[in-house]
Amino acid sequence: MIAAMLSEAWAAMGANRLRTFLTMLGMVIGVSAVILMLAIGQGAQQRVQESIASMGSNLFIILSGSVTSGGLRMGGGASASLTLADSQAIEELPLVGAVAPSASGTAQIVYGASNWSTQILGTNPGYLTVRDWPLESGSAFADSDLRSATRVALLGKTVVNNLFVDGEDPVGKTIRIRNSPYVILGVLAAKGQSLDGRDQDDTVLIPVTTAQRKLFGSRVAGSVRMIMVQAESAEAMPSLEKSMTDLLRQRHRIRDGADDDFTIRNLTAAANAAEETAKVMSLMLGAIASVSLLVGGIGIMNIMLVSVTERTREIGIRMAIGARGKDILLQFLLEAIIISVIGCLIGVLLGVGGALAVNMITGTAVVITPSSIVMAFAVAAAVGIFFGWYPARKAANMKPIDALRYQ
């Protein structure tokens, strides 16, 4: 029965090819727009998420405050108020996942005949945890390296690429930073760009004590530029921020009512905002595209209504020879569904093709998930049923005698 009706629906569509094509076109454009927009929106979202993930999660950054010297107010981080001891004290607080102090500067590094200027970051092994940054080869420096301020280094991927020829294993080799020899313990995995487009792999990590005592020196013994703190969980962040503030105020002997000489920044909040923005954009693109799907659906309803009116006599004949209301309903519904599903198929192909073309031409990241294709299909079938229902119902509810007499 269904097979017979399918072939009849097919024949009916074939009888008026141009009209069927135009009706289908509405669906094709709607579905391909949805697929394309979702691909672009999800691409953007994925990029933001990747950037955020590369930064590390549940992060605070504590910067030393500004200092006023002779009427000149220096910027944030200018004072040397934060120290390694602060960092170690924070490590003792509850809810803390990992703590990484950093003292950084720029220096020329040399290996053999090659040299490269890069950021040298003095920190501790906790840094790799905080930044969620695995090693590609070798090992991280140990606490003993920190205690005795040994000259060891971890190299970022970009630095490796600039100093070493392809295939040469840097682990165990010695580079020179400001003419002092440093043994390479390990190579960091590639991390890519940060949110602001900086190359995160263009860096060298050394023990923070080595940076303070042997490389850059520090104005105040043990001072660090900033401390990165990772909370145990997102929920722990507000209370941890409070306890860190209290601890640092106490350690720095700041009187009640006086300003902090440090700044605590919650990176997660900014990251969440960026992700939220991307999500909203993705949603908005989808919503705009959905409108064209809706218009396509209305097109189907329009044509089906015309078709029902045109074929009133045929409906009458079918009823006279024994078609029940539901047989007529099914026949017209099937036509609407076939049109929308075929339109959807073509739309998916065009949408995926369009997304790949956009990716190739503009380089915009696109993500085509199976779920968005499944969704487009489901929506197309639903649109077919929804907008085919009314005309089909109208056909099914005709009185046999009126339909048969219709001229």
Place this chain on the structure above:
Amino acid sequence: MAASNDAVIRIENLFKEYETDAGPVPVLHGISVTVQQGEFVAIMGPSGSGKSTFMNILGCLDIATAGSYHLNGSDVGTLDRDELANLRNQVIGFVFQGFNLLPRASIADNVALPLIYRGTSGDERAERAAAMLTKVGLGDRLHNRPNQISGGQQQRVAIARALVTDPRLILADEPTGNLDTHTSQEIMALFSELNQRDGITIVLVTHEPDIAQYAQRLVRLTDGNIVYDGLVAEALPHHLEATT
């Protein structure tokens, strides 16, 4: 379904009114008629006599305002839309003046159409449609479309479509109205054969005495009332003489 010795049609005191803006317009005023298995009945009457309305009610395409109608033992007045559709499908075969074939479908598909609505399988549908078309002399035109054959042939297709479900009753509404005299005679000969050889009950509406004389019984309607119900031979003696 009722036993086969039941009357095919039993109508008692049937009324039909049409609702119009100017109030109800009565069309049939209390008609009573019974048609037994195997009868060949012609219904005649001038335009506006209510014979088309009567035919539509007989065919379960329209519903009477009052009175009772039993078709094949079923009380039509108590049936819903789907049950009426099933009754049309299983008991009645329709033949219309305008043939009423589906123009896009092949002749074989047209004939097989009623079988779709009773759930017959595709192979059996094709087989029975081909057999029925062979019976009406169109076995070699199965794949033609209705507009590729003559009017008389189209009416034969319509008759094949009416017969394919093995109906107890054939309702023919001016079946020769669009055909020339020679073709009309061929079609009527086919009806006679179906009635006499296969015992199918036939009710036919016509305004031509020449056509009516193929029937045995004549029901004449005027202004919504039956004014004659008897043998064709008695009502139209001169036509019988003319053709015999």
